[in-house]
Amino acid sequence: MDDRGSGRPGPAGPGGRPGGDPTTDRRGDVSADEEGRLARVALTWLAEPGTRAVHHLVERLGPAATLDLLLDGGSPDGWLHTTVAARSAAGDARAVAAEALERADRLGARLVTPDDEEWPTRVAGLATLRLPDAVRRVDVETAPPLCFWVRGGWPLGEAMERSVAVVGARAATGYGQHVATELGYGLAERDWTVVSGGAFGIDAAAHRGALNAGGLTVAVLACGLDRPYPVGNTALFDRIADTGLLVSEWPPGAEPLRPRFLIRNRVIAGGTLGTVVVEAAARSGATQTARRAIHTSRVAMVVPGPVTSAMSVGAHELLREFPRARLVTGVGHVLEEVGRIGADLAPLVRGPQQPADALDDDARSLLEALPRRRALGVDSLAARAGVDVRTALRKLSLLEELSLVVRRDDGYALAPPAKPKRGSPPSPAPAPDSPTGEVPTPTPPAPAPTAPRLALPMVEDARP
Numbered sequence: 001m002d003d004r005g006s007g008r009p010g011p012a013g014p015g016g017r018p019g020g021d022p023t024t025d026r027r028g029d030v031s032a033d034e035e036g037r038l039a040r041v042a043l044t045w046l047a048e049p050g051t052r053a054v055h056h057l058v059e060r061l062g063p064a065a066t067l068d069l070l071l072d073g074g075s076p077d078g079w080l081h082t083t084v085a086a087r088s089a090a091g092d093a094r095a096v097a098a099e100a101l102e103r104a105d106r107l108g109a110r111l112v113t114p115d116d117e118e119w120p121t122r123v124a125g126l127a128t129l130r131l132p133d134a135v136r137r138v139d140v141e142t143a144p145p146l147c148f149w150v151r152g153g154w155p156l157g158e159a160m161e162r163s164v165a166v167v168g169a170r171a172a173t174g175y176g177q178h179v180a181t182e183l184g185y186g187l188a189e190r191d192w193t194v195v196s197g198g199a200f201g202i203d204a205a206a207h208r209g210a211l212n213a214g215g216l217t218v219a220v221l222a223c224g225l226d227r228p229y230p231v232g233n234t235a236l237f238d239r240i241a242d243t244g245l246l247v248s249e250w251p252p253g254a255e256p257l258r259p260r261f262l263i264r265n266r267v268i269a270g271g272t273l274g275t276v277v278v279e280a281a282a283r284s285g286a287t288q289t290a291r292r293a294i295h296t297s298r299v300a301m302v303v304p305g306p307v308t309s310a311m312s313v314g315a316h317e318l319l320r321e322f323p324r325a326r327l328v329t330g331v332g333h334v335l336e337e338v339g340r341i342g343a344d345l346a347p348l349v350r351g352p353q354q355p356a357d358a359l360d361d362d363a364r365s366l367l368e369a370l371p372r373r374r375a376l377g378v379d380s381l382a383a384r385a386g387v388d389v390r391t392a393l394r395k396l397s398l399l400e401e402l403s404l405v406v407r408r409d410d411g412y413a414l415a416p417p418a419k420p421k422r423g424s425p426p427s428p429a430p431a432p433d434s435p436t437g438e439v440p441t442p443t444p445p446a447p448a449p450t451a452p453r454l455a456l457p458m459v460e461d462a463r464p
Contacts, residue, residue: 168202186331188215274299
């Protein structure tokens, strides 16, 4: 029951003001801005974040008037009316909100609302998010957040301005964790914020990669900041809070209920410029994050995995189902998708440069016409390559300068392959700031060259 008119002493309001008559305290002494902030917290407690009806009312009436309307039974939706009534029976919404603000203050966290300068404006795009064939409430109620709880020193909007989400399976393979760590490290090294959900597996690997690079990472949680989930990542969450941000839509004390992870995923998708799925099983929540990114006109990217891996089934299905989803294999590809047009281009993938790569057609024809194990005279070689003798002499001189052919008494032959050098020094160990961990694993020495295999006796040259 709402105790605004009950005459009972109210709890301490925001900022530690003593209670009294709640109506007088909150409508007289409390400013309109503070009342609006308190109302946003109360609305998030009454109805789960993302509820469209609540968002529309706040946009039209303001948070304080919306809270009054819902508490007076004026909900436009039947299920929302039932939800508000059930929550109100468990406690006074404004009292719960005031207590949450006090708990956040003790935790060293803060409340961020759309009226604050650090509000991440990109999440407003969630107002247009409509998932096709949506039936479940978590797929229908995808409105923008009313407020965020934030722990960490960075301004939230600044941290999210240049951000990429890296998400994936909790039961990640070694391959997936390696790729996620490399992506987190590479993005952070280039001054991009790495956003993820703080879960085991891919999420934790991406966060650690960014931390090892000395960069900024943001963990968006599906519970209160005072009880981050999973508990096994508590040390990781403390590191993130020290140098990055912990963010949640739920007030301190909120439990990590299963539907809240999908509700949280819309913020990860809509608050960043793009989402990278590293590994995802067939029913992975990471694929739901990518779907929300696609339907919010964000860039969805997928790292391919082995076709035999169950942890890549969902990722591969995203590529099949959505032509807009982009296949990426490294930081360069990711930045090409989310970076500046014409500036953040991935380098072209090329194999090792070979001396024969720059040859013209005539020189290449002569090189290919030479037998493997015997010499050939100029006249025969020219006829075999389909060029005149003068051209053959000129091109053979070039090939000889490039050490591709050798001249013998009986004509020209292919130059013998260069012998590998024995006793080459081992490759240097990676730098101390290796993206894959605090203590890098030394690179093993280069393997010694193997002895050449004995060639079988041949009656004649196998080449035509």
